Amino acid sequence: MSHTPLPHTPLPPAFTRLAAANLAAQSAEQIALAAIPIVAVLGLGAQEGEAGLLQTALTLPFLIAAIPAGLLADRLPRRGLMATAELLRAAALATILVLAVLGQASWPLLAGLGFLSACGTVVFSVAGPALVPALVPPAALGAANARIELARTVAFAGGPALGGALVGWTGAGPAFAVAVALSLAAALALARIAEPPRPAVARRHPWREIREGAAFAVRHPLLRPVLATQVVFNTAFFLLLAAFVPYAARHLRLDAAGIGVVLGLYGFGMMVGALLAPAILRRLPFGRVVGIGPLAGLSASAAVALTIPVPSAGLAGFGLFLLGAGPILWVISTTTLRQAVTPAPLLGRVSGLSVMTQGARPVGAALAALVGGLSGAEACLVLAVVVFALQALLIWTSPAVRLAHLPAGPDHGSDPSSSSSPSRSPSSTSRQPCRM
The missing domain is CATH 1.20.1250.20 (MFS general substrate transporter like domains)
Incomplete structure (x- = not known):
């Protein structure tokens, strides 16, 4: 079968709000990921081993929290789950901000609060792609995902530089303040999205639901x-x-x-x-x-x-x-x-x-x-x-x-079983x- 170019499909306003929330959330993440190690090493004198443990804390949620986050994303409204994740990130980073201002920060506290912030990142990363198909028609999925990834690349390119510059020029406080503000902005943008209702599904044992999702992906x-x-x-x-x-x-x-x-x-x-x-x-x-x-x-x-x-x-x-x-x-x-x-x-x-x-x-x-x-x-x-x-x-x-x-795709209203x-x-x- 010959290939014919796909027509351009405009993206709806609800997705535009999601894209704005994604840009703010990704920027907050990248600023925090740059600022936390810099503060630990330059401000608190963390050594190589401590810095390694800190990086482990910042990346561990991707391994241990992704599957539970997916289960929650299939049980709860995804917009609300993502907003909660951003508020969790904002709270963790605001706590770092207060500790930095009071001079009470330590690398173990940075590791623990960074871990909580990264958990918010994982929840957002899991629930976001699951929400997109509810906001855009199938023909626009590629363009929508490209918009999401463009925001991530902009944040990836500019966030670390901004975070490092803020810490270097003005100290840790302003860097974390900007990250908190961006997370709150993301939560606010998410609150303005009208997520379409999903058919109710029967609640079963979490492990059975997790196996069900894994089985679908592995067998497909x-x-x-x-x-x-x-x-x-x-x-x-x-x-x-x-x-x-x-x-x-x-x-x-x-x-x-x-x-x-x-x-x-x-x-x-x-x-x-x-x-x-x-x-x-x-x-x-x-x-x-x-x-x-x-x-x-x-x-x-x-x-x-x-x-x-x-x-x-x-x-x-x-x-x-x-x-x-x-x-x-x-x-x-x-x-x-x-x-x-x-x-x-x-x-x-x-x-x-x-x-x-x-x-x-x-x-x-x-x-x-x-x-x-x-x-x-x-x-x-x-x-x-x-x-x-x-x-x-x-x-x-x-x-x-x-x-x-x-x-x-399959009938998106079908029962997962x-x-x-x-x-x-x-x-x-x-x-x-x-x-x-």
């Missing part, structure tokens, strides 16, 4: 390879990222500013990819867009590894740019795919499972520490190419890349592959 022929690819990608990504800074300083002879510029190209690539995503989704077969990200990740890692025999900051920067631009198309397209094929009563749990794959990132960092300690950063970069090749192989041998169009397995095979009329 399109979602299963996506999840596997995400796990491998996150491992490879942090394997490369953890090794790059010492490699760039030693092998590429870059100073702190040069390393910052090269790493900044990753965020720039993310913004470019998010800006181009709606047009790419309209013009290319949907499955091809899904496959672009893993191929870009492989190409990016190969470009960075090529700097071993050919030391070049420009080549490394090109690799980091590709690592941002291509995989952001993966995030947008696979989020859209997940929203399209998952019944509404299961969206939160399936979204939570996707967010939990970020728990593979510490595995990649630990692998970099092991391999780098034994054989050097160059070995880490070569190994990253191998792992990126594996994630590309996983998705390009799956039916997901053969989709010509976004699949027609009747949706534990996909109702259509990938070769049905709604999922006809494009001509290769």
Whole structure:
């Protein structure tokens, strides 16, 4: 079946409010993620081990809170759950602000309050994609997810710089005050969204509901390879990222500013990819867009590894740019795919499972520490190419890349107990592959 470009579908005002809330929430997160370690190290004298524990506290919620957050997102109104998450983040950051002003802050308190703030981030990250299909028509899902990811890339690029600058220029208080204000603004924007009511579903044991969501995703022929690819990608990504800074300083002879510029190209690539995503989704077969990200990740890692025999900051920067631009198309397209094929009563749990794959990132960092300690950063970069090749192989041998169009989804009002397995095979009329 030949591919025809998708028409542009305008996004409704309710989604515009959600996008504004997302921008504010993502900015608050990035400012806090930059300010908390800076305060701990420069203000409180935290050493390497303490800084490592602090980073663990800030990332642990993605591993342990994503699935419970998904369960709550399927049981409770998602708009209210997200607003509550932002208020939790605001309360945690406001407490840090008060402690900083009173001179009572300590790194264990920062770790505990940062953990609570990150829990709010996880809830928002899980419930947000589950809310989007209720606010926009199916034809606009790709554009809507691109808007969400564009906001995330803007916050990713600007939030850490703003947080660091505020702490450096004015102290910790103003940085946390800005983050609190942004979280409160996000909660206010969410309060103005009219979330459509969902059909009531019978409450069952939480563990049974969690297994139900996991079973749907693992058994689905399109979602299963996506999840596997995400796990491998996150491992490879942090394997490369953890090794790059010492490699760039030693092998590429870059100073702190040069390393910052090269790493900044990753965020720039993310913004470019998010800006181009709606047009790419309209013009290319949907499955091809899904496959672009893993191929870009492989190409990016190969470009960075090529700097071993050919030391070049420009080549490394090109690799980091590709690592941002291509995989952001993966995030947008696979989020859209997940929203399209998952019944509404299961969206939160399936979204939570996707967010939990970020728990593979510490595995990649630990692998970099092991391999780098034994054989050097160059070995880490070569190994990253191998792992990126594996994630590309996983998705390009799956039916997901053969989709010509976004699949027609199930009845979003159906009972989840009747949706534990996909109702259509990938070769049905709604999922006809494009001509290769």
